[in-house]
Amino acid sequence: MNLFSEIRALVVAQLNALQADGLLPEGLDFVNVAVEPPRDAAHGDMATNAAMVLAKPAKMKPRDIADALAAKLAEDARIQTAEVAGPGFLNLRLAPVLWQDLVAAVLKSGADFGRSDMGQGKRVNVEYVSANPTGPLHVGHTRGAVFGDALAALLDFSGYDVTREYYINDGGAQVDVLARSVYLRYLEAHGQDVAFEDGTYPGDYLIPVGKALKDKVGDAYVGQDETVWLAEVRAFATEKMMGLIREDLAQLNISMDKFFSEKSLYGTGLIEGAIQSLESKGLIYEGVLEPPKGKKPEDWEPREQTLFKSTEHGDDVDRPVKKSDGSWTYFAPDIAYHYDKVQRGYDELIDVFGADHGGYVKRMKAAVSALSGGTVPLDIKLTQLVKLYKNGEPFKMSKRAGTFVTLRDVVDQVGADVTRFVMLTRKNDAPLDFDFDKVLEQSKDNPVFYVQYAHARVCSAVKKAEEAGIDVSDAALNGADLSLLADPAEWAVAKKLAEWPRLVEIAGRTHEPHRVAFYLYELAGDLHSLYHAGKDNAELRFVQEDNAAVTQAKIALARAVAIVISAGLGILGVTPAQEMR
């Protein structure tokens, strides 16, 4: 139940009626007619811009349209008042019974309140994390992981059929480096002294992998040339690293539906097939690229390469798919991977990248546009850097990796719930400050605490009602007489709840899960306000020990808030707190 769409439907119906009455010309387009919460609550519960949007095409004065529409709307029982204001806004005040109905609807739908069929079951693939399998996940990956996961949940809640996917970059040179690094640890496990030169991974996390390799093959690779062991060790190490990454993700309660291996594209004709598909569209040619302007690479020489004419699909320059020696560039398997996703029949694709891949967006979109003939939209969300702080100081150490802060360093210190919530308190394309102390602080300027506290507060109110001997079971609350919720302060909370389905829709449409976090913060604030109002006005307290019916109505409202908080936190992947400690 979305009250805003309901009232918008009413507005449109009455506009049609005005046309039938000859008060509005025929043939008007109502798509731009919006029903929104007014910025200022004094203007009413909802406002519509219908008169202003239609004034021009109808060749009428906005106020004349607004007056006519107001008269029509006022006939409906749901509309208490309809007033024309400002340049032609129509401010609507809704009948109180609607707020009561809304609370009842929340209780009835439970966690599904706000779920919509906006996506109409369309298949959408959300690719995120996709970190190289060369070590544990670090903070940067963590933000992408949390963002992607919340976006996937949000789309699921909005009626899409979502696949959560991880692309394993196990085909390139970096896994050779990994294999050589593991080999060094393997030698070390045999008691040899080894040196980690530039271009190898010195992290401690490879020590157990080296030992495991020793356990598996004994000394078979000792003293052997890399031609003997490289392929084997690479496969072994990649598998171990993916195990590590899966465990890291599990720390954040993330589980992917699919892991797609880059390696599986090689030697199977898949890359060739994807390139061929582009070639058949005349988008592949042999050519020489212009050198980049400004700072030129030292060893620049013009070379002929196989190029993808990405400029025909919005890119700035054409991109190489083959190196001058004839082998594939990293871009080629990426094209093949996205071709595979297109062929798997997704209606929409979403990639979540780190901001350092920003230069990659246009060519990837160009590739998907070309491969799908423009039928499959690709949205690429970039997550900006996370700056870590501790005691107000920039924080850079890592216990495990020596060089970077890992996902586990963060989760170990503050927990999965806090990590997830905080990572979503910024827009994805804005840098994020993550202060280890602030995120654990119990105060209003810590959104995690504030939202969790609101939920816990409701739990505690329910408990208190039970202790007073009042039946606040689900059945009792469903049957509560909500007309006893008569105070505007209580309606205000219900109004905020009414915005939830609309908020979900907007967040889903814009692929912006952070909106959920901000909404929850506001809703929590409203709940806390109502609670505190009970200090001055005892009639507003949730628990009225001598009046079971009133208590049930108030607890019903509080429970409705908890349900929405819980649903919202569910989308963010955060567990609601039953009590604060």
Place this chain on the structure above:
RNA sequence: GCACCCAUAGCUCAGCUGGAUAGAGCGCUGCCCUCCGAAGGCAGAGGUCUGAGGUUCGAAUCCUCAUGGGUGCGCCA
């Protein structure tokens, strides 16, 4: 040099894909617990939305240019 992202209160940030007097937290100022709901609450001050043009009934939001910051720019993925 080019492309993309960003610029909103002293600080950190929202801002509904064009709506009314631009919001929140922190900080600041002022009130509020001898008692029943202060891990605080209420109220107030604080803004030319970086600048200049443009589009229109209407712009923080869209377009152009400028300024400042971030990211990236053939044989690394």
